[in-house]
Amino acid sequence: MKKSKRYIKKQNNKPLINKKVLAKVIRESNICKHAIKELKLAGYGNGEGGPNDWMYQQVIEAVAVFASHCNSGSSAPWEINLVQRLCDWDIISPLKFTDDEWCQISSDGTCQNRRKGDVFKEPDGSIHYNEAFNKRPISRYNFDTKEWTDNKNPICWHGGLFEYKDNILTGRYFNQCHLLLYEINKGWTPRPTITIDCVEIEIAPDNWFMAVDTNNTKLLLLGVYYNIQWKECSCLKGIRLEDVTEELEKEAYEEMRNNK
Known part of the structure; x- marks a missing residue:
């Protein structure tokens, strides 16, 4: 699928992602395959170049990073919970009021x-x-x-x-x-x-x-x-x-x- 201009610009400006490794993980990871299938069924990644396309690409990228960590059945939910809370600007330990x-x-x-x-x-x-x-x-x-x-x-x-x-x-x-x-x-x-x-x-x-x-x-x-x-x-x-x-x-x- 053709990458959106927004996604290409982000990739070019940020060296965080190794594009070759990213492509390999997406190609070989079962959870990435699952994510692609479900996102497509929900109408994402239809190739029209709009928000559904760049969101599709960003989500697949995030899933690939998660997949590359090779979590076990017990550590996967742990990481998911921490990432979800932190990305939502939530705290993960009590406030001390210092x-x-x-x-x-x-x-x-x-x-x-x-x-x-x-x-x-x-x-x-x-x-x-x-x-x-x-x-x-x-x-x-x-x-x-x-x-x-x-x-x-x-x-x-x-x-x-x-x-x-x-x-x-x-x-x-x-x-x-x-x-x-x-x-x-x-x-x-x-x-x-x-x-x-x-x-x-x-x-x-x-x-x-x-x-x-x-x-x-x-x-x-x-x-x-x-x-x-x-x-x-x-x-x-x-x-x-x-x-x-x-x-x-x-x-x-x-x-x-x-x-x-």
Whole structure:
């Protein structure tokens, strides 16, 4: 198959790959043959010179490098796991939170972790993890019809959540989770992101307000793993979900800003 211009340019500029050895490995390796067959069946490497071609060539090259290591049945998954995590900029040992792990990003002293970029340290020393949770609205209240419907294909979002019980808002909100002190002291490995099912209320056309049931099991689990930073917004306490307005939402955020 004719190589794409993008691939040829990369090969010419980077002496990392021995082209003769690469061709030999691809020709003789069973896993390379498997990769070629599967990629072709999936529509890659069709010779049209587009992204499917250069991605095909790059993947085969990566598989060939892996094949050249001649791993055993036990070491192959080990290497695959390490490479996958490192190429995804993940860490493979606990964060220690030593001074050299932090980079100051704000004049107030806020720091970002050099090894895990979604971990931050506040000026008071507390540490929060931006990927602690996300939210998935499984039910919605429509502004025009005034009816509740289920979301058939809910998607996940980042951002804060208001709290409710029995369809009534409690006047609490959170958007940040701090690490527990004992985990900071012993070294910490990020946990998988917790997905919290919630509801969304359309308080105006295309303006969505999201809230979670106080008894939601994933919310309770989040509270076990982290110190949830609850904020008070008394203007919403006792308000039905369906009765939230843009004005009330604005007032709530203003109240929380003033409570800092």
